[in-house]
Amino acid sequence: MLYYSRGSKNDNIGPEELRKILYEVFKRLGPKKRVLALPPDFTRFHSFAGQITEMVWDYYGKTLTDVMPALGTHVPMTEKEIKTMFGNIPLELFRVHDWRNDVVTVGEVPASYVHEVSEGKLNYAWPAQVNKLLLDPEFDLILSVGQVVPHEVVGMANYNKNIFVGTGGSEGINKSHYIGATYGMERLMGRADSPVRKVLEYASKNFTAHLPLIYIQTVVSKNEEGNLVIRGIFIGDDFECFQKASDLSMEVNFLMVEKPIRKCVVWLDPSEFKSTWLGNKSIYRTRMALADGAELIVLAPALKEFGEDKTIDGLIRKYGYAGTPAILKAVEENEDLRDNLGAPSHLIHGSSEGRFTITYCPGHLSREEIESVYFNYGDLQEMMKRYNPEELKDGINIMPDGEEIFYISNPALGLWAHKDRFN
Numbered sequence: 001m002l003y004y005s006r007g008s009k010n011d012n013i014g015p016e017e018l019r020k021i022l023y024e025v026f027k028r029l030g031p032k033k034r035v036l037a038l039p040p041d042f043t044r045f046h047s048f049a050g051q052i053t054e055m056v057w058d059y060y061g062k063t064l065t066d067v068m069p070a071l072g073t074h075v076p077m078t079e080k081e082i083k084t085m086f087g088n089i090p091l092e093l094f095r096v097h098d099w100r101n102d103v104v105t106v107g108e109v110p111a112s113y114v115h116e117v118s119e120g121k122l123n124y125a126w127p128a129q130v131n132k133l134l135l136d137p138e139f140d141l142i143l144s145v146g147q148v149v150p151h152e153v154v155g156m157a158n159y160n161k162n163i164f165v166g167t168g169g170s171e172g173i174n175k176s177h178y179i180g181a182t183y184g185m186e187r188l189m190g191r192a193d194s195p196v197r198k199v200l201e202y203a204s205k206n207f208t209a210h211l212p213l214i215y216i217q218t219v220v221s222k223n224e225e226g227n228l229v230i231r232g233i234f235i236g237d238d239f240e241c242f243q244k245a246s247d248l249s250m251e252v253n254f255l256m257v258e259k260p261i262r263k264c265v266v267w268l269d270p271s272e273f274k275s276t277w278l279g280n281k282s283i284y285r286t287r288m289a290l291a292d293g294a295e296l297i298v299l300a301p302a303l304k305e306f307g308e309d310k311t312i313d314g315l316i317r318k319y320g321y322a323g324t325p326a327i328l329k330a331v332e333e334n335e336d337l338r339d340n341l342g343a344p345s346h347l348i349h350g351s352s353e354g355r356f357t358i359t360y361c362p363g364h365l366s367r368e369e370i371e372s373v374y375f376n377y378g379d380l381q382e383m384m385k386r387y388n389p390e391e392l393k394d395g396i397n398i399m400p401d402g403e404e405i406f407y408i409s410n411p412a413l414g415l416w417a418h419k420d421r422f423n
Contacts, residue, residue: 001144001235001237001238001309002023002234002235002236002238002241002244002373003025003028003214003235003236004021004024004027004233004235004236004241005234005236005240005241005244006021006232006233006234007219007231007232007233007234007244007245007248007250008231008232008248009185009221009231009248009249009252010231011049011230011232012223012229012230012231013229013230013231013233014354015051016231017053017056018048018052018230018233018237019035020050020251021056021233021235022052022056022059022216022230022235022254023055023059023100023233026056026058029135029214032060032140032141032142033063033064033137033138034063034138034140034141034166035060035063035064035065035139035140035141035381036064036065036066036067036069036133036134036136036140036141036142036143036165036166037053037056037057037064037066037068037143037145038069038070038134038140038143038145038162038166038173039053039067039069039070039086039144039145039146040069040070040076040146040147040162040166041070041071041077041081042069042077042081042084042085042108042271042272043272043278043412044146044147044412045075045084045085045271045272046220046228046413047146047147047149047218047220048147048218048228048230049085049145049146049147049218049221049405050084050085050086050087051087051396052145052216052218053067053086053089053145053230054086054087054088054089054221056143056145056271057088057089057093057322057360059070062380064093064296065093065099065293066095066133067093067094067095068094068095068096068097068131068167068417069094069096069097069168070097070146070162070163070167071096071097071099071145071167072097072165072166073099073173073277073308073309073312073342074278074308075191075308075309076096077094079091080220082094084329086305089422095133095189096107097131097166098131098155099166099168099169099170099173100169100170101130101194101199101319101320102131102133103127103129103130103131103132103167103169103170103172104121104129104131104132104135105127105129105169105172105229106129106130106135106152106203106207106208107127107128107203107206107207108126108128109125109126109127109199109202109203109206110123110125110128111123111124111125112422113199113202114199116178117179117195117198117199118179118182118195119184119195120185121183121412122178122179124175125174125177125352125420126172126175126179126199126203127169127171127175128164128172128207128208129164129168129169129171129172129173129262130163130164130167130168130169130208131168132169134163134167134208134211135211138211138287141212141214142211142212142213142214143214143216143360144159144162144163144213144215144216145156145217146158146162146166146215146216146217146218146219146246147218147219147220147406148218148219148234148238148242148246148248148249148252149219149220149249149253149412149414149415150189150190150249150253150254150285150412150414150415151189152180152182152185152189152285153165153176153177153181153195153196153345154176154180154188154194154196154197154200155180155186155188155189155190155191155192155196155197156190156191156192156197156242156249158215158217158242158245159197159217159239159241159242159245160200160203160204160208160242160306160386161197161200161203162400163204163208163213163216163311164176164203166303169233169394170340172288173342174340174341174342174343174345176196176200176294176339177341177342177346178341178342178344178345179195179196179199179260180194180195180196180345180350181344181345181346182328182350183196185284185348186196186285186287186288186351186421186422187396189284189285189288189415190250190254190415190417190422192242192243192247201239202253206231207220213237214233214235214236214237215234215236215237215241215242216233216234216235216346217233217234217235217241217242218230218232218233218245218250219231219233219234219244219245219248219252219253220253220292220325220413221252221253221413221414222394222413225315226394227325228393228413230320230396231248231252232244232245232248234256241324245416253413253414253415254414254415254417255414255415255416255417255420256417256418256422257289257416257418259395259418260289260290260291260292260294260418260420261286261290261291261294261406261416261418262291262293262294262299262404263294263295263297263403263405263406264289264290264295264296264405264406265297265299265392265405265407265408266282266297266298266299266303266407266408267287267299267389267407267408267409267410267412268298268299268300268302268303268411269410270301270363271302271313272410272412273300274305274308275303275304275305275306275307275308275313275417276303276304276305276306276307276350276360276373277305277306277307277312277316277346277415278296278308279300279303279360280324280346280349280350281353282298282350282408282411282414283296283298283352283411284350284411284417285408285411285414285415286303286408286411286416287352287355287356287390288415288416288417288418288421288422289389289406289416289417289418290402291353291356291389292355292356292357293355293356294356295356295357295359296352296356296357296358296359297359297361297378297383297387298358298359298360298361299361299380299383299384299387299389300360300361300362300363300365300380301362301363301384302363302364303362303363303364304362304364304365304367305365306373307343307346311340311343312340312342312343312346312411314346315337315340315343315344315347316343316346316373317372317373319343319347320347320372320373320374320413321335321347321350321351321354321358321373321374322347322351322352323351323376324348324351324353324382327344327347327348327351328344328348330344331344341375351374354423357374358376359377359383360374360375360377360378361378361379361380361383361384362377362380368376385408386399387390387399387405389407389409390408392405392409393407394407394408395407395408
């Protein structure tokens, strides 16, 4: 059911208007005894989910008993991050999702269905796993809050991904990522309907339909002044709500470049991107816009690790971004990758497949570490002196010596492509 739908590429929903919309929907839902909120973590700071969750707290007060950021495999939020993102919500309400231990398998998508949607590439059953907190029968409302934006694993972020991945378990997360990786990232990015989404939809309809889940989904982009604004808000409990948000996101978060990009410079905000696990959005979101032989330069001042999880970090260091054929072969031959399918999925996503070069300029990783995973190394200070983020604008820039670059200030906010690579 669709409870609220509003948005356009020129819309700008301010704080008080947003509050009014939310309160009207909450009033329509009727009195609640106990409410659980599932917002994203700090890696989705720009989603406006923090402000929305704070408004949920303002409305429901003590009825909102639990707030669990949908971490997925990310590290738990710090107290500082919680206060920055969620304002006045009491710290004691926050719960940490432990993706390895605190999950329950609520059902299993048949191997035959996974085989069908993956076009015969895979033949395993998929466990639908959620954090055990969601199954507490005392909750009569679970609010999943987040932003819909193009995504490299599932096509478009949010909706039931926030449940089965954001609060999911190790096996479910790993296997879902591998479905997307083997199907082909470039085939699914920007699509609301994808093989991974079909699996999640199967799970929603068959295993969690009884949960009192309502999705609050934003669509966000920059205005003419370069400030982030809410272009749309969609509230509902089914795919229709998500589809509407996805349609608008593709209007405001997708840029079809006029010509393939020869040199792309991407800035990774140090408050958000500390690992290639997250920072490789610079690769995922630009790859369809890059020309053959292009250079992608990633300015990453806070980069200190490859994976946020120690096991995943070790696997990235061991196998590197070696390209799809090498990674698929390594999965066949190595149990450690088969036991952590999210890692090879990430390694496939992060490879240029030899089509363009990737130069990482890290703040805290050595040349040896960067080159060991098959990236080129760039000196951060030298590159930032030449490509100063404070002096660049999003899009095409002509440098003083005449060099043309394409600059992206935050790769998490969109998807870039050229018509030759996106149909």
